[in-house]
Amino acid sequence: MTTASTNRRFVRFLVLALVAVATACSGSSSSPTANLGDECQLKDAYKIAQVGATYIRCEIVAGTSIHSTDPNLTAKFVWIDTTEAQFVLANANNETLRIDGSSTVYPLTAVAAKYFETASKSVMGSKAARVTVGISGTGGGFEKFCKGETDISDASRAIKSSEAANCASAGIIYTEVIIANDGIAVVVNPKNTWATCLTMAEMKMIWEPTSTITKWSQVRAGFPDTAIKLYGAGTDSGTFDAFTEFVNGKGGVVRKEGVQTSEDDNVTVRGVTSDTGAMGYFGLSYAIENSGSVKAIQLDNGSGCTEPTEATVQAYTYPLARPLYIYVKDTSIATKPAVGAFVQFYVDNLRQISADALFVPLTDTQITTLQSEMAKIAALPRVSK
């Protein structure tokens, strides 16, 4: 192969690649589906498909064709803002909302962000608000939040007093919002037929710092002599903190020997599936996603064996249930209308968002609390533009 022909081939490849990239970038985004309802007041041939506190979603009536150059009119559905929200969304001019924090809460917030951006784009077009989400961890997220670098902080635990003091001294006032419930599922290998329900006392026996348990037979009489292999979440994660607090009474208190910790919950899944006597724990969404290869056990803290389900986690009857939080910066709500709009949108569509992200949604009581928090947010002064 001569250098000249190599060069020609390379140039041809480069041109093709550039053309490919150019055509790829001119694509459009997709939109979710909705159901039928009343006729939409603001636009002909549309029916109301969803009503939220700050918007109405109108869907084009099946069989209707619209001839118009206005993209909002020819879209399959349109988000129409109402009254108070009209002010908010209409002023969300090309703003960027910055969110960072826990990687546990990330899937939920990312779904909310995706839907919100779609909504904002159909109302505002090119001036749509944008959302960015990072995964620096709950602690790292709080650090950035208290420095004013982010608008919203995702957290898998409540803010610590030292972190709250940091925020206070930096003049950052925030609103704490419980956004979802999470259960920590304890899983065993599917071939494990004996441990279908463990008491919290037995869990403590296995996982406490002074534990020397190496075989299932030491846990309960009648259990076979299989060796126990323990897999845990990374010691720097909120899941680890929550699990150790629930089982042993204090965060970070757990046996040091005999546990394989992992950053990647998918690896914990692998570990549990590879060993008959293995036991591991991680967030409920991983258990749901891998329900074919691992088995979640029931836990009994005195009121009977409870399976980790949406209902038991919501009611907090499952012993290892915990809330997930977002923290919203009050000053952002005042100066960046998109922030208030986003939080409102998040809350309004929480059921859909939680279902899509495989999270357990809030109970009605929790939503009532949420509404009062939302009212507080809505009452904050706005800066008009």
Add this chain to the structure above:
Amino acid sequence: MNSTLSTLTDLQPSGRKRRQQNFEKFVVAFLAIIAASGVLITTGIVVSLVKPTVQFFSEVNISEFLGSVQWYPLYNPPDFGVWPLVIATFVIMFIAVAIAVPGGLAIAFFLSQYASDRTRRILKPLLEILAGIPTVVFGFFALYFISPNIAAKVWPIGDVGIYSGLAAGITVGLMILPMMTTLAEDAMAAVPRSLIEGAYALGATKREVCTKVIFQAGLSGIIAAGVIAMSRAIGETTIVLLAAGSSAVFTFDPGQPMQTMASFIGFAGLGDQSTDSTGYRTIFAVGSLLFVITFALNVISRKIVKRFREVYE
């Protein structure tokens, strides 16, 4: 040569020549400043590490840090003995270097003495692509391929699980291999052709030229390359984080999960704990230790390199 130059400058330089000389003085100064940027970066690293490290040692006894063999900083009650991390770092480094240095030398010999032009033209780009593969990809490669197929099957001691220092070490070695090859090749290229051709003329085989001539003559460059490979192995974060787990147990057995200093920093830095806690400040303490070790390693290696450097021409 010097006398010729001084004769030249003795003559009155023309205006153009003078401007050229002034320009060159400026260039030298400019370049010196650029070169000093390396020192600036190091200073920056030291400064950003010092304050939290000092704070850490006011909270944790340095005798525990250097004396204890239990490392459980995020447990309750915490243990801050750093030795499990240090041992793990060196174990994984040895495995990686054992693969990368001989391997890199071998491939470099192959490329410089044995391979045909066509082979070289195919092989070099392949190696460069291997060098460019992100550490994340190598990490998952270690976890999903090396660990079950190689580490678990090869290691005789004990029960090798999903995470092992061995899987991480092998993968780090494979990752550094192309870099070692390139640097070794550069060192070999610096050996003057006259030496090599002289050896061939004397009837040496290719092997003998490689092992007796090139290796000896290029030794200083090869050692320098090896030291860079060692430093890179010590500092590798992502692969070890993904493949060796996060259990910092005091052991010399690479079949067990291990946590090195670098992977601990990565692990703790990206976690959920508060940035204002002693647990978080362990990052800086371990980071300082890592920096000191790397520095010491480099100082020692420079002395060795100086001993072996042979100057030609």
Add this chain to the structure above:
Amino acid sequence: MSTALARSSRFEADLHDSTSTWRKSRDRIFLGVLWFATLLAVMTLFVLVLTSFLDGKSRLNMDLIRNFPSPFPQDAGIQSAIFGSLWVVVTSGVVSLFLALGSAIYLEEFANSKSKIHRLISLNIQTLAGVPSIVFGILGLAFVVRGPLSWGFSVGSASAVLTMMVLPVMIVAAREALRAVPSSLRDGAYALGATKWQTISKQVLSAATPGIATGSILGVSRALGESAPLILLGALAYVSSNPTGFDSDYTVLPLAIFKYATEAQLGFRAVGAAAIIVLLVLLVALNMIAILIRDRSRKSW
């Protein structure tokens, strides 16, 4: 004449003995070892690419490049990650090449190799080559994102930190390249009346270009593959637009790959694997540019 040759009496004996079969078998064993090592490297690359391709081929379509990150596996794309990576890598590649060349030229051509400054700088560079990437993340967070520069979580900060990370390797490679230029070339130029800088800029640099090109390939490849420090520097997991300037939010391909591989939903595994393939294609493209430069400028003595 080097003492290296004289050191081995076995070697001398071998030279006189052209019929020994033991000598020939050593030759063959040696060659076998070399082939083994080479095959090891090639097989590693092959397995990596193959497993990624098999896992990701279901998602290798235009949608992958066209779409932005999405919490839904079937929708997820990596457009913002591709452009983010390009912005960050090209910037840090260019800047670090400039800085590396400057430093290498100074150290090799101008500075007295025995001086304290020279030794200090050299030692610094060598140490920096081994500093774990995450420490650069901490450094960047303290001095570039916040602190004196305060560039925030932007493409500019990422480029600055990656430049610092990549610089040591590039400097080492550039120095080796400059050292490999025979001094006969320089001496000839001086004899013809050229000044030092003229010699360097017109003769030495062009002669050292192949080695420098190799060094920049190594550096750029490393920059393309980093993820952990960038998380600290604000590389996002979810961002739905491409960077428009050095102050833009961004994400990079390795981070996207990491995120997709650790998600609960199994559908993301294929997206991550497909993203690996895209990253490799990008890598090959960047390498080919550098190889072109290297081949064009390669001279033999």
